[in-house]
Amino acid sequence: MWDYTPIVKDHFLNPRNVGDIPDADAIGEVGSLACGDALKLYLKLDENKDKIVDAKFQTFGCASAIASSSALTEMVKGKTLDEALAVSNQDIADFLGGLPEEKMHCSVMGQEALEVAIFKYRGMEMPQHDSEHDHGPAYPDYEGEIVCKCFGITDAFLKKVIETNSLTTAEQVTNFTKAGGACGGCIPKIKDLIAQVLGEATAKPRVRPEKLSNMKKMQLIQEVLERDIRPLLWADGGDLELIDIDGSNVQVAFRKACAGCASSGNTARMVEAKLRDLVAEDIVVEEVSQ
């Protein structure tokens, strides 16, 4: 039996705002019968078409899907559209006092329905999803290549969820999106996507500048360490700390798994190569034991 919080149980047994709004301003629909859960969210706006004055939902799914939908409607009432867009799936889970990790996809479904409703209202053309009769994409508004064929989930949607929730393992991605949870055939692809997101978060300043002032150089070194290098070390349970920068001489200390690791010399050379690649050719990295 799932260990649901009393708030989840309450919102499951006594769901708030069940039903539809015939003259809704915005409707967001995600999921499908085939996937095992689906949510249709209705929003009614005030005269200025800015504030959400009413929200209702229809949900097909398990207890946590129903509770997440109920929580979502309670959370967005009274918010402006921009405020509502800031609601994350984690906010929904927090509102409910937490969800079992395996059920996080229910909070993701809630957040998605909200986003789809608002985006559509704001005039983005979205494809219609005849979810009762096909097993098409679960989140049709994230166009892209279907990665998980079992649940119809695209790379664009997966990348978004990986990024917003800072996911680092395929198992987490399954818990948050269901992708990879049936046949498991797409798990290698999911791992690639995680790597891509980790890399992409850092990939922008790829070109080494021609000339740098000392000030700019120091800034760029710090930036590259933060965005390109530390996430790589985290993946292996390690970390590093910048101790000092003296011209082109960069002093770092290794932490966690990297501290005292026999191959930290290699890691230092990797850091040096990356900094030479992205900052300046004359960088020398020195490991200090501080």
Add this chain to the structure above:
Amino acid sequence: MKEVYLDNNATTKVDEAVFEEMRPYFCELYGNPSSMHFFGGQVQSKVNEARVRVADLLGAAPDEIIFTACGTESDNAAIRSALEVFPDRKHIITSRVEHPAVLTQCRNLRQKGYRVTEIGVDGAGRLDMEELKASVDDDTAIVSLMWANNETGVIFPVEEAAAIAHAKGAFFHSDAVQAIGKIPINMANSSIDMLSLSGHKLHAPKGIGVLYLRRGTPFRPFLVGGHQEKSRRAGTENAAAIIALGKACQLAAQHMEDENTVVKAMRDRLQDALMTAIPYARINGGGTERLPNTTSIAFEFVEGEAILLHLSEFGICASSGSACTSGSLEPSHVLRAMGVPFTCAHGSIRFSLSRYTTDEEIDIVIREMPPIIALLRKMSPFGREHLKAQA
């Protein structure tokens, strides 16, 4: 809150008489049955008595009974033995609706280079006998097919299947965990080589199982070490549980008639009432020969976990073929193999009764279930037109 326990295919209550039978073998008569002294000897004779009682329920000889730790161990042991006895045969046949105790083992063996054929079923859960006939060949080491399905209760024609396997010299094993104690089984009139049984499905405690092994069937043990069970299953006997299982089998034989009259009548009343009261529902495997205690009903447009948790509020314990209840994300492999449409595979609920089930319990489910389905359907974005048309 008093429980309304209709999940007997998951596990059963230990019969009070069974518990009394095993009780002395913990703190008082704790000797090792293999010991040479009187203190172990008295346990040994009680274990022997249990072996006779189990054999009697199965129509078997006592030396055909090997005690194991569970049904899963029996299933694993049977398949592995067959592959060791026939090192040159590299083909295994099973079905798409087997219990994971068999299916996972077969799929792991596939990774190791064995050829595995999973025979399909039709929409009513019936085994494709033509596919079975066409699949068995000289390379087949073992055919393993369940006697009765745990989710739907559908019964397979295992005797006929055994004859097909034997025609090509293959072993035939049946996972009979759900069938034993519910329908009469007589190994004396059977050609089945190996059979698995699990104690906790017939009012014995958890942690005791049996592998029936027909006399003269070559066997390679799964667990090696001591000489227990004639060296066919090493490890000190779980004496108390074995003694309990003996008593449970004796009681099962006495109650067999009730299972097929009283229990079946309650099951039929439950499913008829629910099917009458609730539109857009179907019985999975209905119309097929099924266990007398089991019914699996698919409710369209709603999801199983939500149904179960609402039922739980009334003390009602059932189980579902839904994805969400198991931690897996797909609906049950059994319902998918039967081609149950996605519109209702997620909303399938299994009720499994026992001789302890009462008419009052059935009344409670008949009273509480229709409003729960109506409530969840009212909440669901699907099926609204259908249900409106119905109303």
